[in-house]
Amino acid sequence: MSTPLLSVRNLQKYFPTSRNVGFRKEKLQVKAVDGISFDLMKGETLGLVGESGCGKTTAGRTILKLIEPTAGEIVFDGKDITKLRPGLMTPLRAQMQIIFQDPFSALNPRQTVGKIIAAPFEIQKVTPEGGVKKEVAALMERVGLNPEHYNRYPHEFSGGQRQRIGIARAIALKPKLIVADEPVSALDVSIQAQVINLIDDLQKADGISIVFIAHDLSVVQHISDRVAVMYLGKIMEIAKTEDLFTAPHHPYTTALLSAVPQPDPRSERTRERIILKGDLPSPINPPAGCVFNTRCWKAQDICRSKTPELLTVGKSQVACHFPE
């Protein structure tokens, strides 16, 4: 087996916060990402799913070192980048890019589309063959935008088109890794499919590795080779997409899959649904033992005292004392 492009070990990101207790300030930590490990191969897409507050966005940004990790190890293309200073990160950034969730706030409203897409060349001081302008036009064409719109501003584009601009910017330097943070969740269904297909095509053509962060399981299933399910800063289960969706081993994965309504009224009427009780606990004070124990129907005493490790069950890796 070849070496992975990205290797994440025991990654943690704690954000400091505080609470007033009488006249004292008590220092606390939000454990946004609490010890996640995974590998990403060349040309592979890893889906990172979970509900809001599970740490998937923080994980994505920490991998790219847009946020400094608290602990752990990030090895990118054979190089340990965990402790790399920002100045030394810059040349590496040409290899790793991000697509943001909100196509409205990810683009500078005062810059033309041409300038936005050309920004990576400017920052990395690269002049592509045939000049920046020609390359930007080619990129626009590639993501399905009309190159004649080079001088237009972001507000003149629809949501789907803006997301295409963000994608053009991300692929401009032919990166090896793209973190796509909910790239289609702000888009309408009919446009969503267009953008998913575009990402799929670009990846196949360029062999990019993608960390695809999303809360929509149907989308993740469609685009990912492997999927990691996160809950409260931890990976609950990680497996090949097919295995995860056909034979989930973690109760949380099972519940998550069961909660997604499918566009199929007949099966929706008869299907048994697992409805989880309550809400996500606070990441400031996560439950002891397994973080999912407060909402799990299989929880026993051991779940409340001992944190389960990510172990191999069948073809998947699962962090559960009582996997299915």
Added chain:
Amino acid sequence: MKNLLEIKDLKVTFPTDDGFVHAVDGVSISVAPGETVAIVGESGSGKTVTSLSVIGLHNRRVTQISGSIIVNDKNESLDIVSAPLDKIRSYRGRVVSMIFQDPMSSLHPYYRIGSQLAEAYLVHNPGQKEAANKKAVEMLELVGIPEPQVRAKEYPHQFSGGMRQRVMIAMALMNDPAVLIADEPTTALDVTVQAQILQLLKDLQKKLNMGILLITHDLGVVAQVADRVSVMYAGRIVEQGNVDDIFYSPHAPYTLGLLKSVPRIGAKSSERLKAIPGQPPSLINLPTGCAFAPRCEYISLAPSGSCESLKPELLGSNSEHKSRCHVPEDKRDKTFAAEIKGARA
């Protein structure tokens, strides 16, 4: 049974800097007791404007509105389109109530949950403060909030997103309305919480025999809770029918396109999604013919030129299942049914 809500030929137009927006163009929908009717559409299709008109929350000063929205109460009825404002106010919240999309911005951050709920009751029952407070606690309990007595004294920021949406539902039900309008009630919520809220709405509907008008863009949610469905595109209903007809034998090319473009759990992921090309038209400058024609792949099946020049009527051989399309129905029946089967396999 008599319909609780009857919208007939509703047209809503309002001015913007760029010209008149024809947000809703000839929409007819009815809701019977105990029934859930869904309006599905993408952003800008006119579904929210339709729902706001039903409780008279459109901007009355500038909006041009025509048609009728008849609300039938126990022994009286009212046309929201032509009624005076004070009359509408006496209906709003009491006969027709609404849940909004965003539970974060729909509650007042300065007031306690209990008093915000009580206010909804006091508007229609002035002076009955004690009854209002009692009802507030009752409703919180009904929507599954633990320790309702204690929680009623707390502020919105002490509630999670899912809990706030429960509060919104409790508020909408304070006066036992006959019709509940739910505008994207679960869009802002996580899937596991969405499952809780949808279940809650279903249970409450059974208990109170309410009619629900559900506005959503999520076809999965529609499949789970709706009895009948209206699909909207560019301000018009392009297809209307019961939920099985819409999902298993769609007649409008747009409905078919939507159903084909959603990724499904369990489907083969190696295949490309069948996206609808292009974008929805601007509501200011609608095409003269069928609004979907520029994105439609079935134009060749229709009599030549009709799609570009003529707006199709909402028709159907079965009065329960109608659609707008120039392609003859028997032709659509065959091609579409085969395609939808292919998408599901």
